[in-house]
Amino acid sequence: MTVSAPLIEKIAFLGIGLIGSSLARAIRRGNLASHISVTSRTQKSLDTATELGFADSTSLDVKEVVKDADVVIICSHLSTYTDLAERMAPALKPGAIVTDVGSVKGSVIKMLQPLLPDGVHLVPGHPVSGTEFSGPESGFAELFDGRWCILTPPPGEDQGAIDTIRALWEGAGSMVEIMEPAHHDRVLAMTSHLPHAIAYTIVGTATDLETHTREEVIKFSAGGFRDFTRIAASNPVFWRDVFLNNREAVLEILQRFNEDLTALQRAIRWGEADTLEQMFTRTQEIRRGVIEAKQDEYLEPDEAKN
Amino acid sequence: MTVSAPLIEKIAFLGIGLIGSSLARAIRRGNLASHISVTSRTQKSLDTATELGFADSTSLDVKEVVKDADVVIICSHLSTYTDLAERMAPALKPGAIVTDVGSVKGSVIKMLQPLLPDGVHLVPGHPVSGTEFSGPESGFAELFDGRWCILTPPPGEDQGAIDTIRALWEGAGSMVEIMEPAHHDRVLAMTSHLPHAIAYTIVGTATDLETHTREEVIKFSAGGFRDFTRIAASNPVFWRDVFLNNREAVLEILQRFNEDLTALQRAIRWGEADTLEQMFTRTQEIRRGVIEAKQDEYLEPDEAKN
Missing domain, CATH: 3.40.50.720 (NAD(P)-binding Rossmann-like Domain)
Structure with missing residues (x-):
């Protein structure tokens, strides 16, 4: 044999x-x-x-x-x-x-x-x-x-x-x-490190709410927040090390994100309906890409609901 | 009968x-x-x-x-x-x-x-x-x-x-x-409107990357980004209307989020290991709350992997 x-x-x-x-x-x-x-x-x-x-x-x-x-x-x-x-x-x-x-x-x-x-x-x-x-x-x-x-x-x-x-x-x-290592670090800063930085921050923002409101945030978390709590449940030491080791690429992408968030904030403040709709429409192309690249493990259960 | x-x-x-x-x-x-x-x-x-x-x-x-x-x-x-x-x-x-x-x-x-x-x-x-x-x-x-x-x-x-x-x-x-209606609008600004504002923004930030990097962001989206693309795939007109109709509560919570993000950015820039670890640990309490409140529909499939 x-x-x-x-x-x-x-x-x-x-x-x-x-x-x-x-x-x-x-x-x-x-x-x-x-x-x-x-x-x-x-x-x-x-x-x-x-x-x-x-x-x-x-x-x-x-x-x-x-x-x-x-x-x-x-x-x-x-x-x-x-x-x-x-x-x-x-x-x-x-x-x-x-x-x-x-x-x-x-x-x-x-x-x-x-x-x-x-x-x-x-x-x-x-x-x-x-x-x-x-x-x-x-x-x-x-x-x-x-x-x-x-x-x-x-x-x-x-x-x-x-x-x-x-x-x-x-x-x-x-x-x-x-x-190439530096290219990896830039791509991952966008796909993984920024999303985790944001998720940790948003859950942190909720943590600082007055007790009564915080309890209701947990109760009604099905509206989108719970997805962030899952991302922000990752290992703290692991993520501390990622941010310490990819500082430059993360800070660069955080800066871009901040600029985009300021633009959104401004559009909300001034009630710019067309700008808001355009901002929320242009993101759909990337979603289609993710689905086509079959990188969304939740796709099938979600689509099964249709 | x-x-x-x-x-x-x-x-x-x-x-x-x-x-x-x-x-x-x-x-x-x-x-x-x-x-x-x-x-x-x-x-x-x-x-x-x-x-x-x-x-x-x-x-x-x-x-x-x-x-x-x-x-x-x-x-x-x-x-x-x-x-x-x-x-x-x-x-x-x-x-x-x-x-x-x-x-x-x-x-x-x-x-x-x-x-x-x-x-x-x-x-x-x-x-x-x-x-x-x-x-x-x-x-x-x-x-x-x-x-x-x-x-x-x-x-x-x-x-x-x-x-x-x-x-x-x-x-x-x-x-x-x-x-009470105003209380509803504050709670939902946190649990739903802020998460969607953030998800739309982060996918928008990726949309603006050079073509080559954007393609790789889609390819390697499994690292966290894909969850945001799903949230940002919601109906643009629906969300335009939410932000126009809940402007004050959303801007207030966006402001808090911004302050927290600035603190995280600063901790990364200055390499503050202890601050980062503490920031990523304190969010776990809310996650436990969400799981106990049984508002996480993905809990069972995820835990089944163990």
């Missing part, structure tokens, strides 16, 4: 939250690696990973986990990268590929590149999917199916290393796109 | 879009009225209402439709109210109850009250539910099940009239709350 060998002999996970545990599950599903080793900040997460069946070995010692690994994937908050890179560097084997799942890419390259030994490859990645839930028990193998994963290898990176990480994500169900 | 008489003998719908047609379907489901008459701006909508089986009679003539009606419900855009009231007033029977489903209540009372004949009751209402779809074919009988409907009768309104409209919405599956 001939069984084709898995893509990767040993893969090491540094961190095993929603994204890490989902990828580990997808790797199991696709038989993409012979051995999955896992480290985490807490023994509790390691025990959960073992119980849930997607870790072959675990250790609180980063060096132990990355030893002999062909691929090392950082699945923890951006603020942990420098420390993790310093700790794992001496134990990385020559030819190993370091990758990650962080939501910002320029700063990841700046943090990791100087700390990795010669002969170790760096292929940063960002799967564009997720839920508002955290922790290893929140993951599921289907999280990446049909979603994009963006890879941002630094200029001149080894093509074989890029191909391996591409094959890993494709094996996990993703579509893969290669992008 | 004894069958209890329906709550209402004849109900007249002025407008038959998403909300009107959903209520008509719910009235059929609950046998809440003996006769449903419908008028609309176009014969096409009337034909659709007849084909879909929730209209007993239709006419483009408002007077014809409201004649003999015990309840008249305005289910069209706020900008049509004055014209509709002027046209129907001479044909309303003494004791008739006029109600509506508009998203702003203070201005509705200001528009309708002076135009209605003595002996006609006014019990404005607002079902807090909806989808981003429009038109009579988009409705469904279950739209109001388990959702709130807010009634805002003017001071001194007849209790019997209030009770009838309450029974109508409860029969359609809603929970009913009585509220």
Whole structure:
């Protein structure tokens, strides 16, 4: 009986939250690696990973986990990268590929590149999917199916290393796109970082209302507000790190948003009916694009109501 | 064989879009009225209402439709109210109850009250539910099940009239709350009008990006942006009218939001990690409230992923 060998002999996970545990599950599903080793900040997460069946070995010692690994994937908050890179560097084997799942890419390259030994490859990645839930028990193998994963290898990176990480994500169900790191950070500032900044702010505005009104805001949240509360339920440390690491692109897009909001405010104040209608009509083109790009998972249940 | 008489003998719908047609379907489901008459701006909508089986009679003539009606419900855009009231007033029977489903209540009372004949009751209402779809074919009988409907009768309104409209919405599956009109407009400015203003603005900001980046924003919209595109896909004329009719409350809450956004912007600019983390943590309390209030229809599918 001939069984084709898995893509990767040993893969090491540094961190095993929603994204890490989902990828580990997808790797199991696709038989993409012979051995999955896992480290985490807490023994509790390691025990959960073992119980849930997607870790072959675990250790609180980063060096132990990355030893002999062909691929090392950082699945923890951006603020942990420098420390993790310093700790794992001496134990990385020559030819190993370091990758990650962080939501910002320029700063990841700046943090990791100087700390990795010669002969170790760096292929940063960002799967564009997720839920508002955290922790290893929140993951599921289907999280990446049909979603994009963006890879941002630094200029001149080894093509074989890029191909391996591409094959890993494709094996996990993703579509893969290669992008320049700074461009990734500008696009994601618009699609993800600005929406989260806005959602956190609007829910914060509601938090500051007098108690009686706040209770009614919760009661009548079906009018649109509840969608924002879901976005603003994401992990605070994760988002703190995103904004600290993508400051320039986020501030630039926030500035544009502010200008547009001022224009809307002015149109409301002066009762400019035609301007308002035009503002609310021009946004429909992008909605059609999103639907055509099949990036709206809620489309089918909503449309089923018709 | 004894069958209890329906709550209402004849109900007249002025407008038959998403909300009107959903209520008509719910009235059929609950046998809440003996006769449903419908008028609309176009014969096409009337034909659709007849084909879909929730209209007993239709006419483009408002007077014809409201004649003999015990309840008249305005289910069209706020900008049509004055014209509709002027046209129907001479044909309303003494004791008739006029109600509506508009998203702003203070201005509705200001528009309708002076135009209605003595002996006609006014019990404005607002079902807090909806989808981003429009038109009579988009409705469904279950739209109001388990959702709130807010009634805002003017001071001194007849209790019997209030009770009838309450029974109508409860029969359609809603929970009913009585509220002071100005208070309704402040609460909804926060839960619904501000979120829509923000969603339209953020999608507008994306619309203005260079073509190449805009295409990628659509492609990678799964990161949070797509939720805003869904909210910003709502009917432009509907929202134009909401902002024109609830100007003061919306501008007041927009001002608060702006202050909070400036604080966030400042924390990002100065790299204030603790402030950011605190800002993103305090919003979780409201999210818990929304979940406990069971106003999140997406809760179950999301949690099922765990």
